[in-house]
Amino acid sequence: MKRIFSSFVACAALVLYATNTQALTLPPPLVHESIERGWVRWLPANLPAAGYATIRNDGDKAVKLTGVDSTDYGMTMLHRSMQKDGKDTMEMMGEIGIPAHGQVKLAPGGYHLMLMNPKHSIKPGDSVHLSLHFNNGETLYAIWLVRPANATGPND
């Protein structure tokens, strides 16, 4: 009985040690994509908001952003604004490409995430969860800062 107990202790110690070692070494990246400067432009009256960020791809292969979903918004889309024949217009994008070891900017007046039907009250200063899906099967789960309507970036 004593031996079983001591081997149990040894076993537990080993597990603890293994856990600790893992915590001390940097874990390998879970996905090849990352975002910088992620922010959402808040609008009043539950109007559609827009999400912006620089999305980096550190992988050796080009990837495509194929979709976005959120626990905070009921409906999300990839969009692009452009000027066409003297008019401001938006089109829905099926995908947005990011080159290998490159980046794409989602920025006002261009590519952006269209965020509709907020599931709860969202206001400037809040954080929202937006997950980006890529065609390599990877999903990037990230937290985006909600900024006032007249903000020009994540921390202006």
Added chain:
Amino acid sequence: MSHLKRLPRLVVLCTVLVLLAACGHAPPPWQLNDVRGHLPDLQFNLTSDNGKPASAADFRGKYVLMYFGYTNCPDVCPLTLGHLHLVMQRLGADAGKVQILFVSVDPARDTPQVLHQYVSAFDPRIVGLTGTSAQIAAMAKNYRAAFNRDAAQPDGGYQVSHSSGIYIFDMQGRARLLGTSADSVDAIAHDLKLLMHSDSDD
């Protein structure tokens, strides 16, 4: 010593040259498009975001910046209204001479209440204008500001493509300059200041 004696004459010559240059009739170096005489004076009868009737006469005596858009526009309209807010900040005390008007091209959804919340979120000095579909269509046509409702989205919502023009009128309501949502805060602020100065020289 002799070159010092000549100095006053040089100063006089320089002053004369500068004055001559200032009196010349070279067009001001606008960064936006000069549309003087090419677009009608500011003219409309619409509903303000406070729910009351508003007409162009209410804004005579102010420089007016007018932009067409709609509240379900999450990207370009906020970008433009945000820019116009920064222009007002840039103008400092002169901002009191300027009125920004945001004309809805989506009157079906843009009630005065929604419009009020939307424009106020960018700058409390912005006035939102809406009206009947016919009023808005006539207003847009007057300024050649085309707009059209795009195909419905999966949830039944829709976007509206609309003129990207930023129309600038002087204090007498005359159309003077035309920019677009792609113009920088610097360019718009520069031209507004120039317009204010050139008018005060008239």
